[in-house]
Amino acid sequence: MNFRLRTALYATLLIFTGAAAMLAWREGFYANTALALLVAVWISAILSAMATRQTAPVTVVMQTPDEAALREQKRLIAYLNLSPAPLVTLDREMRLWAVNRAARRLFAADDLIPSPPDGLVAAISATAPGQTTSVRMDGGHAAALAIADLDSGGTGGRIAALIDIDAELKVAEANALRDLLQVLSHEIMNALTPIASLGRTAAALMMDVKPDIAAARDAVETIARRADGLQKFSRAYRDLARLPPPDISPIELRIFVSDLQRMFDTRWTNGPNLTVKYDRAPQLVLADPDQLNAAVWALLQNAVEAGGSGVHVTLEIQRLANALTLSVIDDGPGLSDAHRDRVFQPFYTTRPEGSGIGLTLARQIARAHGGDLQLVHTQPAHGARFELTFPAVR
Template structure:
């Protein structure tokens, strides 16, 4: 700046004057004055030169530790995730990313942790998924929870990712309602059409003189039978729609399979049922009555399929095995293979290929198994066996 240049010029003048004074003092023999003048000239000249030097560059910022750099990068990645991420450690629930902080209106610790979420995270095994409903401002919002574990300071913490499934559930409910209406309308119309026709026929017969009472009686009896079938259809639908939540208790697998085998032998003595629970746990947490009904429905379906197909040497298998985090019940039979077209609808309510079938057995079995947090599926045919597998999850620490 201008003021700096003026100060530097003054210093140079002082240094010049001090040099001249030193020369004069030396010539006059004033040596002490000469030394003092030289010191002043040296100091002033040095200050002027120092002032004219170029400015030093600013010091570089301190390096960021490698661990801190990784942490910042991880935080940025997590904040980009639209799924709220939470961690449960020692009973304390914390929000991990921006989506979780926004969902629970918390910076870190979630003070009012939803009890339902804490319970589901505690009970769900790593790698499994569960559903939980959270109250958001008086509105119930369903979420899917993907569970995992994390080792923090020698302690195990539960990690959860929440996925809003409200839109998907609404779409699934709309599809299910449409399918149900189609099934109900089809079944009811099919039952009512002959009933109405026979009722008109009977009424016309009664107007004849004299009426043919035998024909009228036959028509009325047919109406009664078809009406009874329609009533049974309504009762079956009611039982499927009113399935209660499972009352879970420890169920001995040996007792469960022994009872099923005994009932099977009485009901179908001509079919051999092989039971294998060698690789199964001693007990499972389930509703004993519902689980027995689900397995029995699949066994009944297997037996009837072999009888309808007149299989020469009918045989069935019931096996229970343990997987990483579930118990799998496999029911196989020597009946005919299920076609791909039929496999797509075999679990739909009221879908049946039997003349007197209700089409509820497999649908009820799937509803029961899913009510326990598991699922049931048709396995690919292998070695002449048609098999279904019902998997029920094992609770954490079971």
Template sequence: MLRALIVAATGAVGAVAAMRGLYATALLAALIAVWIAALDLIDTRPRPPLPPPLATVSDRDEERRRLNAYLDLSPAPLVALDDGRLHVVNRAARRLLGASDFVVEPPEGLVAALADTRPGRTATIEIGHDGDVRSFALATGDLALAGRMTRIGALIDIDAELKAAEAAALRELVQVLSHEIVNALTPIASLAETAVAMLDDPEPALPRVRDAIETVARRAASLHRFGESYRALAKLPAPSVERISLAGFVSDLAALFTTRWPTITFTTDLLDAPAYLLADPDQLTAALWAVLQNAAEALHDLPNARVTLTISAFVGQTQFTMTDTGPGIPAVDQADIFRPFFTTKTEGTGVGLALARQIFRGHNGDLGLAHSLPGRTRFEGTIPSVLSN
């Protein structure tokens, strides 16, 4: 605008100068006008963007249809309370309340619950009739629409959520049971086959056969009790703590391990161990076996494979240390190894270590990965050495 004013002014000056015979002044004014006009033509400074065109009616309709499609994807029924009138917002709400927009006969208590439940809070309401009554959790929020506030409510089917949680818990229970039963039966079957093979010798070593059969009997009985507890309570039972002779307990573990993995060297260090443990023998066997099995599977086909179980007595607690000479656990996986169903094995279920930690914590102790490097992976578990009140 400033340049236009200057051009106009120089034009006027030039015209007056020409009428009065001041041709030099007129020529100078014309040159100034041409120069300013040329500057305007070659100006390359960025221009402010033009305002976007106003949305047309068809554009607004398309946006509304897109928004409605997004809302219809929500599985939770969405409703709106506007001036005391209840409206359905998405397909799930239309199906639940049997309305296309305005709900003529809202379920009893729904309008009051929407009005009284502040945003950020939840309420519970029952919706249905006859024998089909379902419980819903109501969550609300406020939106400013067309200059006034509208209360929006989302209805979450509590019954459906509970059924889904029960189904997930049942699947987890079945997987845990199958995992532990199969893993416990494998060494038992192997030890039984060894005992049969020893009986086929011309001069069988009967004491060794007896030891093998007695170990099989104890472990089978232990597995039976463990399975019965799961079946009766549908969860890991509270440990039945008793006084356990450490020597016999470790001897059974060693016999099971060396029978299952004869090519892996299994050693125990009991120099600082207590004479007795206070624990549930069945659960503690399952927990230690899960860690030892993971170590053995990591050592598969490796030369000089070794697994060591060290038990030490400390003030107020007993510590179990399990080390192996395997390749180690990748750093990216170390934070997840105790997460249920996390596994890097092709046929793994990911419940062994999760169950082992749960058992240790059920004894008021804990189980964790101390460190893992190539050639040395170390797990540490603790349980109290005295009975808690």
């Protein structure tokens, strides 16, 4: 829209606005009158600004091509020097050049890098454009490389950005070691607590005037099985620094359930109750006995800790189609939606004394067996239901 047409349009609007203001004043609509006058003042200001711009002289600063190129070059250099990542270029003669201030500081070179670190030139040359790789600098320093060609044909050399990852790698290694130690300490303490209780129970039975030899023998045999399982479990973690692959073997379900019931009753002598239902389960289960015991025990302990001393816990084992399902149900307070979404996150816990490892480890064990662990039901004041499922036929 040209200047004359816009001026005519705004002038017309100004006339109509003035007429509207007079009409509103005559009819007694004073608020409408004020509004119309404000619009008229606004339009007048626009017309005044348009007239000023139309009559103001225009100054054009002409630059020579060399001056424009120099200005653009200085701007680009300033941008490059702001980058904290060292930038280098590799030319067709396989010479390495420092591009920005960070690169010049890193390689102690003003322009050409006379003695680049071993492997850096080869890594830049061998990495495809748009890809990243890592390289060890002098002294074992680790860096990630992001590579791009300086032209579309790849004949004009390459530019690479060096990103320091040494500090990040050290942090990741420290976190992994910390997590491993927490898993180990958590599982060892979980296993040792009922074993210690069973040991005291067996000792007390033997101190009776008429000792119950059968009960003491059962307690000692359970201690021996669980101690042996804990030893193998800890040794596997020590050797592999990860959850070992499950050693699948037939498990006699009656003995497996009996051990869990005895450990539960010994661990919590007053308060929580455990009911076991396995009449719809096979007599033999194919799984790693030590890992499965650790997973189910973690679920039982989680149910008691979440529900408190008055909670009732049910362990239900059944075969559905070709899957074996172990369900742990409690009648405790349940979980809110916020906690439900995060319950399997490693080291997430709502209890000050909790470690947040048990459920994560139980899910890892289930998935290592080709199954999964899910929270299938929880409602406030109506408890929770966890289901561990894995194939029944292998």
